[in-house]
Amino acid sequence: MITDFLSISSTEHWRHQEKLKTDLTLIATMTTNIRFSARCSSLLRSSIVGLSLMALLTNSLAVTSRGQTALPATNQSDAAAQLSVRIMPPDGSAFLVEQLFDIRVEGPPNLSGPVNISLDGRDISKWNNRSHLTGRPLDHPSSRALNGAPAFLSRDWSFPNAGRHTLRATVDGKAARQVSFEIIAWQGTGPKVRNVILLIGDGMGVAHRTAGRVVSRGLTEGRYRNGMLEMDQMQVTGLVTTSSLTAMVTDSAPGASCYATGNKAANHQEGVFPDNSDSETLKRTDPESDAFFDNPKVENISEYLRRARGMNLGLVTTADVTDATPAAFAVHTSNRNASTRIADDYFDRRNQTGLTVLMGGGRQWFEPKGQKKGGRRSTPTNAKVDPARDLVKAFQSAGFAFTDSTKSLQAGSVSRAPRLLGLFAPSTMPTAFDKLGHGAERVNNVPMLDDMARVAISSLSSSSPRGFFLMIEGASIDKQAHAEDADRAIWETIEFDRAVGVAKRFAEQTNSDADPHNDTLVVVTADHETSGFSLIGARNPDPRIPRGSRDVARAYRGFTDYKDGNGDGYPDEVDPPHKLIVGFGAGTDRYEDWISNKLPLPPSVIKDGRVVANPRRDGPEDADPASRNGTLLTGQVENGEVASAASDPDGELITNAVHTSSDIPLTASGPGAMQFVGVQDNTSVFFKMMRSLGGSYQRIYYDGPRNASTRQRRRTKSF
Numbered sequence: 075m076i077t078d079f080l081s082i083s084s085t086e087h088w089r090h091q092e093k094l095k096t097d098l099t100l101i102a103t104m105t106t107n108i109r110f111s112a113r114c115s116s117l118l119r120s121s122i123v124g125l126s127l128m129a130l131l132t133n134s135l136a137v138t139s140r141g142q143t144a145l146p147a148t149n150q151s152d153a154a155a156q157l158s159v160r161i162m163p164p165d166g167s168a169f170l171v172e173q174l175f176d177i178r179v180e181g182p183p184n185l186s187g188p189v190n191i192s193l194d195g196r197d198i199s200k201w202n203n204r205s206h207l208t209g210r211p212l213d214h215p216s217s218r219a220l221n222g223a224p225a226f227l228s229r230d231w232s233f234p235n236a237g238r239h240t241l242r243a244t245v246d247g248k249a250a251r252q253v254s255f256e257i258i259a260w261q262g263t264g265p266k267v268r269n270v271i272l273l274i275g276d277g278m279g280v281a282h283r284t285a286g287r288v289v290s291r292g293l294t295e296g297r298y299r300n301g302m303l304e305m306d307q308m309q310v311t312g313l314v315t316t317s318s319l320t321a322m323v324t325d326s327a328p329g330a331s332c333y334a335t336g337n338k339a340a341n342h343q344e345g346v347f348p349d350n351s352d353s354e355t356l357k358r359t360d361p362e363s364d365a366f367f368d369n370p371k372v373e374n375i376s377e378y379l380r381r382a383r384g385m386n387l388g389l390v391t392t393a394d395v396t397d398a399t400p401a402a403f404a405v406h407t408s409n410r411n412a413s414t415r416i417a418d419d420y421f422d423r424r425n426q427t428g429l430t431v432l433m434g435g436g437r438q439w440f441e442p443k444g445q446k447k448g449g450r451r452s453t454p455t456n457a458k459v460d461p462a463r464d465l466v467k468a469f470q471s472a473g474f475a476f477t478d479s480t481k482s483l484q485a486g487s488v489s490r491a492p493r494l495l496g497l498f499a500p501s502t503m504p505t506a507f508d509k510l511g512h513g514a515e516r517v518n519n520v521p522m523l524d525d526m527a528r529v530a531i532s533s534l535s536s537s538s539p540r541g542f543f544l545m546i547e548g549a550s551i552d553k554q555a556h557a558e559d560a561d562r563a564i565w566e567t568i569e570f571d572r573a574v575g576v577a578k579r580f581a582e583q584t585n586s587d588a589d590p591h592n593d594t595l596v597v598v599t600a601d602h603e604t605s606g607f608s609l610i611g612a613r614n615p616d617p618r619i620p621r622g623s624r625d626v627a628r629a630y631r632g633f634t635d636y637k638d639g640n641g642d643g644y645p646d647e648v649d650p651p652h653k654l655i656v657g658f659g660a661g662t663d664r665y666e667d668w669i670s671n672k673l674p675l676p677p678s679v680i681k682d683g684r685v686v687a688n689p690r691r692d693g694p695e696d697a698d699p700a701s702r703n704g705t706l707l708t709g710q711v712e713n714g715e716v717a718s719a720a721s722d723p724d725g726e727l728i729t730n731a732v733h734t735s736s737d738i739p740l741t742a743s744g745p746g747a748m749q750f751v752g753v754q755d756n757t758s759v760f761f762k763m764m765r766s767l768g769g770s771y772q773r774i775y776y777d778g779p780r781n782a783s784t785r786q787r788r789r790t791k792s793f
């Protein structure tokens with residue numbers, strides 16, 4: 075694979091002197107880490123008394139459900155008004171030194187204003203509807219609120235030094251709210267990495283990774299005798315929390331946005347904080363509305379690195395390239411489904427984001443409406459969307475090589491191109507299981523994720539003298555876990571792991587050569603867990619047990635018997651006798667015969683307003699007679715039985731497994747990887763990547779004190 079890689083990376087000069095740079099750095103950071111934690115815990119202990127006192131003194135400050143601090147109320151109706159003052163950024167937010175973000179205040183609709191806002195005690199109300207960076211009025215002011223409530227918006231704030239700041243807003247002299255946020259340094263004097271490759275296995279929890287390892291490597295006598303996965307063999311392992319600003323269980327938009335901005339976002343939103351012009355009704359009538367592009371923004375990693383460093387951005391996925399995970403790294407929107415404008419933004423804002431490589435599915439958003447190969451560009455009343463726009467042509471005119479097949483991807487003119495657009499399917503790309511010929515549908519000339527990763531790295535490394543940030547997503551680990559299709563989800567995980575291998579080979583070269591200025595940090599994680607994936611055991615192959623029986627899922631006995639004769643990482647046989655049996659703890663109803671599905675069908679369907687098992691998948695209407703005896707397994711997710719859809723007008727009945735809020739694993743290699751040890755908030759992954767780029771990772775960034783103070787305060791109350 076290395077030679078393969080070398081052959082297409084023509085402009086990079088590889089040197090092969092072995093040195094212990096990375097290991098020495100790791101030992102150094104480890105020592106710092108130990109000293110740091112020891113000091114920190116004693117500091118924490120001694121500060122408990124102080125915090126308790128502080129909690130008593132500030133007992134009148136109530137912590138609301140949004141985590142914002144409401145000021146003491148004088149009477150009941152004022153108290154009600156206070157609760158509805160909203161300040162963005164939310165309390166406890168953190169930004170990098172010089173990272174841009176917007177400030178917004180929304181008053182309660184029953185008050186008429188004015189909004190007064192102070193920053194660290196200084197009145198900043200005059201900045202309403204202006205950019206703090208340029209001083210100019212905003213191009214698209216958002217102080218217009220749906221309910222006519224008083225509001226304040228000022229864009230492009232940033233701070234030159236690390237420290238804590240407080241925003242206090244008063245509406246109509248009555249309602250008040252206060253939040254504080256932190257500015258974090260990232261530039262240091264230590265060695266900096268030039269490139270970061272972030273690989274996101276969408277929906278990939280611990281069990282998806284274990285399943286990938288069992289099926290790919292085989293397991294006998296309790297041992298993985300053929301080794302571990304690529305993502306298992308990295309220098310550092312940690313766990314990441316996944317909750318979003320608005321829910322315990324996140325979707326992929328805030329799940330990726332936290333890595334892109336260092337901040338929590340609301341579900342379905344990315345690169346922005348919520349505002350009161352977001353509307354669920356509008357999402358249905360005009361999904362591309364300005365209301366979804368006017369929210370208070372946070373500068374994301376690609377914009378900041380472009381501005382500060384002149385770095386390039388690469389986005390590679392197996393989903394539509396406009397899907398939530400890739401879009402979070404380049405786009406700001408409160409509607410992740412505004413696919414046409416997201417595609418437009420990729421092109422129109424490429425100079426701000428440094429986007430030079432964009433690969434995946436979703437050609438439908440790039441072709442003019444009505445075009446044969448897709449063309450689903452929507453035609454809302456919104457004049458900003460041109461349904462006839464040909465974005466493929468636009469990218470080509472701007473110097474991007476275009477590829478839509480494995481064949482053209484591997485042609486020299488494409489793999490060596492400095493700028494690259496690859497669109498390999500109208501929407502989501504076929505799964506690895508189908509690309510490798512195990513499904514009923516023939517798939518030809520569609521590249522694997524590792525093929526795309528190899529070309530993306532080759533292109534970016536040759537065209538990015540100032541470095542690159544590359545996000546590679548295995549999108550259908552999530553999509554197939556949603557579909558409760560264990561085989562496809564596992565094949566996707568293996569495909570993703572092969573892409574991890576490609577990234578690791580590149581990083582091993584940059585990190586072991588004589589050049590200290592070209593190093594690469596590789597981070598492998600997910601955005602959340604999908605489906606409550608659980609590994610029950612190996613299939614009971616006893617021929618007397620009917621194919622669809624629950625007794626197939628034998629407990630506490632035996633091993634799987636996958637073999638990989640050609641060593642490509644994928645097993646030779648899809649349904650070996652002792653196949654891995656998977657359960658879905660956050661699933662809907664489904665029929666199950668424990669045999670791989672020839673067609674990727676949804677596990678459930680809606681019938682008479684209720685979610686029921688899909689009779690066409692292993693059920694009574696399955697096209698394959700042998701699959702009609704699947705057993706009915708009932709799920710745990712709401713199914714409309716007590717009219718949940720009617721009681722929640724914005725809620726839609728869900729016909730597949732859902733995300734869970736389990737922590738997700740993270741593994742990392744390269745300079746700064748040691749920062750990722752332990753359990754961390756998902757937003758801190760952003761700061762750690764940036765501190766690797768800024769050469770300040772030797773002093774471990776620790777996001778604990780903020781949380782610790784909350785914890786201490788609560789504990790005092792229960793004494």
Ligand SMILES: [Zn+2]
Pocket residue numbers: 277326552553556604733
């Ligand atoms: Zn999902």
